[in-house]
Amino acid sequence: xxxxxxxxxxxxxxxxxxxxxxxxxxxxxxxxxxxxxxxxxxxxxxxxxxxxxxxxxxxxxxxxxxxxxxxxxxxxxxxxxxxxxxxxxxxxxxxxxxxxxxxxxxxxxxxxxxxxxxxxxxxxxxxxxxxxxxxxxxxxxxxxxxxxxxxxxxxxxxxxxxxxxxxxxxxxxxxxxxxxxxxxxxxxxxxxxxxxxxxxxxxxxxxxxxxxxxxx
Ligand code: AP5
Numbered sequence: 001x002x003x004x005x006x007x008x009x010x011x012x013x014x015x016x017x018x019x020x021x022x023x024x025x026x027x028x029x030x031x032x033x034x035x036x037x038x039x040x041x042x043x044x045x046x047x048x049x050x051x052x053x054x055x056x057x058x059x060x061x062x063x064x065x066x067x068x069x070x071x072x073x074x075x076x077x078x079x080x081x082x083x084x085x086x087x088x089x090x091x092x093x094x095x096x097x098x099x100x101x102x103x104x105x106x107x108x109x110x111x112x113x114x115x116x117x118x119x120x121x122x123x124x125x126x127x128x129x130x131x132x133x134x135x136x137x138x139x140x141x142x143x144x145x146x147x148x149x150x151x152x153x154x155x156x157x158x159x160x161x162x163x164x165x166x167x168x169x170x171x172x173x174x175x176x177x178x179x180x181x182x183x184x185x186x187x188x189x190x191x192x193x194x195x196x197x198x199x200x201x202x203x204x205x206x207x208x209x210x211x212x213x214x215x216x
Contacts, residue, residue: 002079003083003105003108004110005111006084008114009115009180010169011115027081030073030084032068035072036050036065036068046064057168059175065086066095066099074103079105083096088176110183113196114199123138126139131158135150137158196209
């Protein structure tokens with residue numbers, strides 16, 4: 001199965017599409033954001049260290065996230081990884097290449113989800129997720145069928161992220177443009193980059209990603 005990166009600013013739809021690829025194709029989502037939030041919630045030393053940084057919308061250190069990915073990849077059987085929110089810096093991209101080589105895998109494609117900033121504010125401030133299964137919803141564009149109940153697993157535990165506010169989003173976008181967007185040129189130069197219109201309907205974005213996967 002192919003290994004891909006979903007690359008895009010906060011709210012581009014990376015998590016939404018990664019979940020669909022897990023359900024539809026049995027791929028494996030590796031979201032450093034989810035891993036860091038899990039560490040925060042379970043109160044590990046690392047979780048305590050990164051909590052304030054994440055809430056402000058800044059990037060945590062390369063060392064921490066590379067360590068998290070290394071843990072997941074070491075001993076993983078098979079491929080089909082969807083890297084969601086990783087890499088976010090050139091140092092992370094280099095580390096990923098080395099880690100993949102170490103486990104006998106390679107990267108097949110980098111999907112750049114292209115959106116504009118104005119859409120992101122509405123997407124981020126309306127987002128909530130299911131605390132049970134991680135399904136992603138939106139107050140306006142994708143509400144649950146029954147208010148307060150997850151369509152997928154029936155949980156009533158709906159969660160809003162501490163960094164999903166306009167102030168943190170501004171910092172997250174700045175971090176993206178300063179530190180992550182250089183990866184667009186990096187993967188273009190490697191011949192791995194494919195752009196998809198992230199402003200299209202969720203199904204249309206999924207179809208565009210499916211096309212990329214079918215060509216790998
Ligand atoms: P992370 O969890 O990775 O957050 P992010 O990159 O800011 O991305 P989001 O999860 O906010 O957005 P998304 O693209 O997944 O959008 P979604 O599908 O949910 O990172 C959080 C923090 O952790 C970082 O700020 C940093 O501190 C730290 N971190 C994580 N990884 C790191 C790393 N590698 N290095 C350093 N620090 C790291 O969609 C958003 C909303 O839009 C939803 O409500 C959804 O329903 C809706 N939506 C989705 N698609 C569509 C569509 N096509 N049309 C209409 N609505 C849509």
